[in-house]
Amino acid sequence: MHTQTPTVINPEQPLLILRGVTHSYREGDRRRLVLLGIDAEIGERSFVALLGQSGSGKSTLLNLIAGLDTADSGSIIVRGLELNGLREPDRTLFRRRHIGFVYQFFNLLPTLTVLENVALPAELNGFSAAEAQERALALLDEVGLADRHGSYPDSLSGGEQQRVALARALVHDPALILADEPTGNLDSTTGQHILDLLDHLVRKSGKTLLVATHSREVAERADAVWEIRDGKLRP
Numbered sequence: 001m002h003t004q005t006p007t008v009i010n011p012e013q014p015l016l017i018l019r020g021v022t023h024s025y026r027e028g029d030r031r032r033l034v035l036l037g038i039d040a041e042i043g044e045r046s047f048v049a050l051l052g053q054s055g056s057g058k059s060t061l062l063n064l065i066a067g068l069d070t071a072d073s074g075s076i077i078v079r080g081l082e083l084n085g086l087r088e089p090d091r092t093l094f095r096r097r098h099i100g101f102v103y104q105f106f107n108l109l110p111t112l113t114v115l116e117n118v119a120l121p122a123e124l125n126g127f128s129a130a131e132a133q134e135r136a137l138a139l140l141d142e143v144g145l146a147d148r149h150g151s152y153p154d155s156l157s158g159g160e161q162q163r164v165a166l167a168r169a170l171v172h173d174p175a176l177i178l179a180d181e182p183t184g185n186l187d188s189t190t191g192q193h194i195l196d197l198l199d200h201l202v203r204k205s206g207k208t209l210l211v212a213t214h215s216r217e218v219a220e221r222a223d224a225v226w227e228i229r230d231g232k233l234r235p
């Protein structure tokens, strides 16, 4: 099988570049076209809201940028690294190193404690167990959950689980935080709190954030708003 070595094209360019990104899903013997050519860029330290109707392709685009799926065609370049053509192990390494992901349904590992959940991405990135725990505890402190570090996710409320997930998304110091409807499973007050925290953590640590959302409140906070309509980004 032909493989491509990860190549850093130009580390000076924008953090994320999308060029003509297309994606379709197989449906029986047909293909459902979802993304028909997405072009966009995000600079360092930006907060971008990704809007679009249900089924417009927001999660699909986030998954492509995270390297969880591969585009049919086009270029996705993160910190100068072209994702298209990377072999699966290299995509996994890329994701582990550069991406923090926040999901609508938290996706914490139920058999690990809160501290273990948060420390895991740091350990997978080569931090020693002691360093990973230290980083995890510092972030748990920031999200107000240091005292719950020994608890298991099931014993936490939804908002608490999402605070743990925010800490987990940042612990390995990734370049880009991707959040897919991070407030979608929370009541509006809790969602607002999560949003405040996410905004605060991302800006404080100088990260870039791309949030797929239906919420106008999220869009109002963002530095830029992208909207997917009919498979393309509309101004």
Ligand SMILES: Nc1ncnc2c1ncn2[C@@H]1O[C@H](COP(=O)(O)OP(=O)(O)OP(=O)(O)O)[C@@H](O)[C@H]1O
Binding pocket: 025, 026, 032, 034, 052, 053, 054, 055, 056, 057, 058, 059, 060, 061
């Ligand atoms: N694994 C898959 N196989 C087949 N079709 C899929 C798959 N995942 C998504 N789709 C289809 O692709 C389209 C885009 O889905 P996607 O989840 O990206 O939309 P979305 O904008 O995130 O929607 P929502 O706001 O409801 O979460 C939808 O029509 C969906 O049914």
